[in-house]
Amino acid sequence: MSDEKKGFEEEDYQNYLKESLNEVSGVHPYSEKSQTEIVTIGKNMARRTNIMISLAILLLIVPIMTLSTYMYYAIGGKAEHLIDVVTKTIYVTEPNMGLEKLRLEDEIGFFSMNIKFDVFKRIGKEDYKAGNYEIDFLLDQPSFPKKDMLLDRPLPEFPSEETEAMVHPDARIPFIESDQWDILKKIPDGTVAEVYVSLNKVMKPEELKNSLPKDMELRWLAVDTGMDAAQVDKDGVPITPLGYPAQYDPTIWSPFRTDDGSNEEVFLDIISLLSKNEVVAEKVARAKSLSLESRLAYIKKHGIKVYGAVITGPKEELRKLQDVKDIRAMKVGEVKLWNWE
Template identity: 55%
Template sequence: MDKKQKQNDEEFYQSFLNESMQDYAKNHKVPEENQKRLINAGRNHALKTNIMITLAILLLIVPVLTLSSYLYYAIGGKANHLIDITTKTIYVTEPNMSLEEMELEEDIGFFTMNIYFDVFKRIGKEDYKAGEYSILIALDKPNFPERDMKLERPLPITGDMETDMLYHPDGPYGKKVNSDWDILEHLPDGTVGEIYLSLNHLIKPEELENQFGNKVEVRWVAVDTGLEDKNLYEAGYSVAPIGYPLQVDTSTWSPFNGEKSNEEVFLDILKFLTKDEKTAEKISRARSLALKERISYIEKNGIQVYGAVVTGPTSELRKLKDNDLIKVMKVGEMKLWNWK
């Protein structure tokens, strides 16, 4: 094949190729409108695919997180531990307050747990609902409780101390406080009441019961811990009264159910709370519990009390005015007659 023939063949091939390409383009040309439709369809398909993948991942993550939260709180024992801290804190920081652990509810979320429970006060011979608590716990850190109290005279929180119902005989707060004997005098005889008594001097718990006889009942005692006679507020913090029920509670859920003496249970609870003191402080109405210092003082000096919550018929409560042991009396809750 000569050079000229080869060149002719190449030109013929190139011409054929161009005609073929033009023919293909002419026969297979997609209109611009169809092109946009195809592009939009592809985009929508990609978006739906991404959404389905994301939903699949979320649907996988939700049960994993739920299971992880359940394992953290329930299986790991964290829920029971936090409930233990909550219930025991109430018993030793809230005068004459108790709860029914069987009715305590918990709701586990994504690494959070809500605890709901009611608190009760013994007034006369019956327990009355005093309020509702709700505590949100994130991991193991509780928020301040939401309290919905149902009391006529709830414990106040003032600027320089936690409560103005119980006063240490040597403390800085009770020297100018007036008693509520006039209020008690004007209440009808057919009622029962709860009163807060602050004493003139420290006394052993068993001696306190003997002072008042069997016509009234000492429900809760405030324990001297070596800090109540100091103006700690000036040092930047204050402590609330701590104490324990003087009566045995036969309810199986109560820590003061008679298996040990109430004094022993009280000290056991304080030592238990030292491991999570910040949590206990959040749950209580105290700015500071200062548990280590207080435990050390009690173990060295024994348990002596400076105040008490007493309940009984109003007529019998009035008679306590003549008792030289009492320095200050504050009226708590009153109810219709239920004394048996």
């Protein structure tokens, strides 16, 4: 073998040994800068992979959560049931107030529902927008309503003994009655108004209707529920009056548009419904205690008798209420331009 060939073989062998030693000793054939770049590239690839996996999981979760929410509110008519409780609470806890259920807006979110609706008052012969409500539900738990009221003389947001507009015969009148009659007298002629009247005694609805002058409209009746004299529940928390519209309501969305029953029967059905959903009803109502179960039991035992009412009509006619012996006190509500024809 030639010396030149033998030299090449020894050189190859030496190179092979160096590579083997480098592998064994952990010495990398790359420079420190190259190693840093390789590690950085690996980290970036791992980060991108994690992001893509997370996005894929989220893209799967979002439609699953959305579908689950729609199923929750759809199965058994949960959304419609909650809306029904909210709207009926307005009718029986807010004197002379109703709403257009067909114009109610609802929106489903992640395990939540938002509803918005306008409320109206009948002053004279026309319905006027009284304000709007917005309520958020987390599953079936409502938030306190966000309200934007447009009334000149709104009822207080949180009722108390000192702010009631209709008062039980056994309770103290919290305002000066003569001042309210003076206000009614000083309202300009050619206007219509809404007034809250308190009675000298509890009576049947028909008795009250028959005692009123003719050219006015009885709008809402405050029902004696056994707690209205004290105006608080057993724990001392202020309650709100319970009542119902006195007139047949022809609007198709109203629960008091009934052809086969009286408003009294509808009222009892609503109170029974709300007593099973009192958490929702108490959030919607101005008073944060309704005590519906005990008040419903009292009404069923003693029958429907009323101690107050909301009446609307021309100012000149409403003045005649001062001569009605069954009326103990009156408080002026909203006033509008003439619309009685």
